[in-house]
Amino acid sequence: MKYSSLFAKTQKQAPHEAESANARFLLQAGFIDQLMAGVYSYLPLGLRALNRIQNIIREEMNAIGGQEVLLPALQPKEPWEATGRWENPGPEIMFQFKGAGDRDFGLGWTHEEIIAPLIQRFVKSYKDLPVAVYQIQDKFRNELRAKSGILRGREFNMKDLYSFHANIDDMDRYYGEVKEAYMRVFKRCGVEVIITEASGGDFSPLSHEFQMPTEAGEDDIYVNKAGDYAWNKEIAPDLQDGGDAPDGSGPVKEMKAIEVGNIFKLGTKFTEPIGFTYMDEKGKKKPVYMCSYGIGPSRLLGAIVEAHHDDRGIKWPINVAPFLVYIVDLKSKDKDLDARIKQSAVEIYDALQDEGIEVMWDDTEAGPGEKLGNADLLGMPLRIVISEKTMMENSVEWKLRWEKDIQLVGIVDVVEQIKEFVNK
């Protein structure tokens, strides 16, 4: 894509409503736009990054047998009354309102109440179990104060997976599988997380969270000595930095963190109220066990920016970058040389497009300061600069966003080398 054709350009100043690094850079770079507190539009580059995250999640969910569905955001009152969550937590979390005909509606902030009766209609026998279904969809929360950019929103994108099992053993087995799939998702997205014990909130007595340590986080966690397990402060309120871990494994370290995923063993909490049972091998009615698992792609997008930026802008990990390659051509006062620079940029851009490599070219007439500043702000992994200086050596500048080094690469070799870089 040519930068000149993109309507959502970068802004010179960070917008004043930006209260966190993710909001500041995503807004200033033209990835997102704020409609109101906690509600954002995804502009072309932001949507590309969001889609790449969603596709990584989709691949990992499919790999563990998840079947993709799409459930409604608009929901009737009745299934929420059956589990008691229409009242509690009720409107504290859920937008609830009346529609035509005095009918009660709520907006989905999670989908246990919708998916359990749906799966119940299809599952009759032990042969129909286990089942795992997921969706990627916008959810809503009636937050009084939404903040931290896209980390906590009134409208946010969510991948929610639900699994249904014939017994506790099978539930435990699949819960473990999902835990590993989640770890693969975060790794592929360039995010390091620590599995953290937490309270299950409105869902279950206990849950596991995937916490990404960062000063920008809202959660306090205590990390064990090995650095591979933690406890959320909410379940260990008396623990202190340096205190002994709940499992006796030695001193813990207190850290701020962002919760980028969570998983819940729900047991029969949402199946029992609706009488969701199945017939076992002996024709006996048995309860169905259920889990739910969440990753918020929009929050993960924000977390990635919190983890990967410097004071000049974003440093996108390769797997989620909106474009992999960013070409900058710098003007020369020498007319001939300038034409040759432009021509090289066109040729490299066209060759990469032909190869199906995702490339953006800043083809504008802006000066070098603005162009290089934009390149850093936008943060695509590989920056290729073509200038007077590089043309003298029949080469281009090759720079990775997260490295200081600049290399010269011959113009004749650059497309081949980019292909190798991309396929690595």
Added chain:
Amino acid sequence: MKYSSLFAKTQKQAPHEAESANARFLLQAGFIDQLMAGVYSYLPLGLRALNRIQNIIREEMNAIGGQEVLLPALQPKEPWEATGRWENPGPEIMFQFKGAGDRDFGLGWTHEEIIAPLIQRFVKSYKDLPVAVYQIQDKFRNELRAKSGILRGREFNMKDLYSFHANIDDMDRYYGEVKEAYMRVFKRCGVEVIITEASGGDFSPLSHEFQMPTEAGEDDIYVNKAGDYAWNKEIAPDLQDGGDAPDGSGPVKEMKAIEVGNIFKLGTKFTEPIGFTYMDEKGKKKPVYMCSYGIGPSRLLGAIVEAHHDDRGIKWPINVAPFLVYIVDLKSKDKDLDARIKQSAVEIYDALQDEGIEVMWDDTEAGPGEKLGNADLLGMPLRIVISEKTMMENSVEWKLRWEKDIQLVGIVDVVEQIKEFVNK
């Protein structure tokens, strides 16, 4: 995909809530599930068909320079007050409610009020125009009575495109381009439409609709003699079947039709209230002209089923079918023969999977009546049957869902022939 692993199986009976062909077949075949009137869940096969429709639309929108964004469903009151649509049509169409902090919210049923101020922030000069942006997203309408399956819902999927122009000529030019792109979308989806003049409703004095003639439609249109243009009854209330067309082209034919798309020349209706202007070449402030264009992928899915079914089930057009090939193996009482049938099914299925061809295999133990009935109900384009009879001739049955003919094709040739069929 193996049918046995799909959780959302077909049902023996058409569900009683089905009041139209699209609802009856999509529900019975396990493509969708009704949560309440006008609100449906998309199950794995329904979501696949919906995604294929969305991707056809996406390709055609990208081809005319549309840039994809994703706007919020949750919206503040203020921009709707600026255009007067918070009050009129107001809650008659829009879900409106209070959230935490006594704040007013509405759910998006269209996005002119959101997109115009957003584009305004990026467009300053004639150099920034034209701009075309679109999104594919769920919208909401406060319908008193939702009916006709997924044709008219309280929550529905929408592709909405908005374009912004420096003058009326450029607006007219692009409006024509979109009209052609829309015709390509419908053609690719296997739907024949007639461009129809209509009132612009809450948008503009005049609009064009894309109407698909069918008895299941809610709209009345008068089609001209050539059959390529029509007038909606709402703008020609005195016209009768056989009466002279408004353009004097001769007698019209009255038909029922489903509106599957609409396009509006909005002019300055939504840009003027917010002072959205640009600087022209001479530094003079000029008004920005705007159009909006809609296709509902979920309604289009329903319309496709209305247009393509018989009394046994759906007949998916190739471009939108959830799977292209549907393999059925029929049990034999001869143990050896049965093993060979199963083995052939496995081999053909695996070979097609390896080729990346979208194939479903009914690998269950059901009898021939149920298996062939399911194949017709589900309606994938190409059915391959392997049975005692075909094994005797080392072949399989080849049948297209929309044809009566059954051919025998040699087992050794079938994968090659399917590859040819798919690439046609």
